[in-house]
Amino acid sequence: MPAEKNIKFHLTSLFQYRPKSLSEWGFLAALFFSPFGPVLRYLGWLIAIAGLFRKKVELKNFLRDLPSTIKISLIIVLGWGALVTFYYSAGDYHRFLKGWSLIVEFEFAVLIAAFILREDGAFQRWTMVSRILVICLGLDSILWMLLPGVFNGTFSSFPTFYSTLSIPLAPMVLLPFFLEKGDSPKVLNFVALFCLASMVLIGLSSGAILSITGSFVLLLILAKPDFKKIRFFLTSVFLVLTIFFLAGFISGNAKTYISRIEGEINQIRSLDDPDILTSARNQIWAGAIVLVKENPFGIGWGFFDDRFSEHPEFDWYNHRSGLPYAPHNDFLTVLV
Numbered sequence: 001m002p003a004e005k006n007i008k009f010h011l012t013s014l015f016q017y018r019p020k021s022l023s024e025w026g027f028l029a030a031l032f033f034s035p036f037g038p039v040l041r042y043l044g045w046l047i048a049i050a051g052l053f054r055k056k057v058e059l060k061n062f063l064r065d066l067p068s069t070i071k072i073s074l075i076i077v078l079g080w081g082a083l084v085t086f087y088y089s090a091g092d093y094h095r096f097l098k099g100w101s102l103i104v105e106f107e108f109a110v111l112i113a114a115f116i117l118r119e120d121g122a123f124q125r126w127t128m129v130s131r132i133l134v135i136c137l138g139l140d141s142i143l144w145m146l147l148p149g150v151f152n153g154t155f156s157s158f159p160t161f162y163s164t165l166s167i168p169l170a171p172m173v174l175l176p177f178f179l180e181k182g183d184s185p186k187v188l189n190f191v192a193l194f195c196l197a198s199m200v201l202i203g204l205s206s207g208a209i210l211s212i213t214g215s216f217v218l219l220l221i222l223a224k225p226d227f228k229k230i231r232f233f234l235t236s237v238f239l240v241l242t243i244f245f246l247a248g249f250i251s252g253n254a255k256t257y258i259s260r261i262e263g264e265i266n267q268i269r270s271l272d273d274p275d276i277l278t279s280a281r282n283q284i285w286a287g288a289i290v291l292v293k294e295n296p297f298g299i300g301w302g303f304f305d306d307r308f309s310e311h312p313e314f315d316w317y318n319h320r321s322g323l324p325y326a327p328h329n330d331f332l333t334v335l336v
Helices: 002-015 022-036 038-053 056-064 068-088 093-117 122-145 161-177 186-202 206-223 227-251 254-268 281-294 304-309 327-335
Strands: none
Touching: 022 038, 022 093, 022 122, 038 056, 038 093, 056 093, 068 093, 093 122, 122 161, 122 186, 161 186, 161 206, 161 227, 186 206, 186 227, 281 304
């Protein structure tokens, strides 16, 4: 019976980290379901908007108290985005609204994030929810990694799904290792780290490795942990890798682990060949720079493909057919 009471206690403890309002539930749904398409993301936003109507007074005070620089910046971006997008849409209102909705959604997401996270305890809740998500996805990826022949996991059609999600979630997993006083036990910290490592490994990509390394370095700079905390973290990483490779030898997947790691390391070391180092993304970046020079006031939201296709002389077309598109290149649209 003591064990049963202990389980109930921990479940009750986890329940306290649930979202505290309808707007927070909607925001959570929009973020977590967005990789599966816009319909689920918009459904989350609708739930969040319904929650905001129930907090009209708080929302009004929040918007009123925003710094003037923030208000002016948001208005400028919204107005500039509307004018340039309307110009390039050539009177096609459908294309205009589809493109301009990107900047409207962006500003809405920024404001509602600030509105939700301003509350006491919101950051702690989101940290715990993120780590629970990592543990759930990590356990799923571990299951597939231990089964011979199905290494890519549940989302085999999107082989980097796990590692892509690990990038924004990694700081929430790493943070407790460097806090002075954490709310979660060390065992939970270790389990979350183990599951994060499994997510990175199952869909291994150099982008995920470099991004998470950057998060780690930034946490070191901000948290300024002492040597004891760093030693504990590195020891945990060593134990995680040891367990992985032992499990790999048992399941027969060790060679797959090693070959993937060697492939990504060789890519990162290919400093003399930008095409290999960036997986040809340098050709997209070079084209984007040209578009920036040609269009100093922007090209409108949603028109990157149109402008890129007008330049068949771009080096990209010497190596690839079709237009470049991938989620990790979306920042180029913002740049241009």
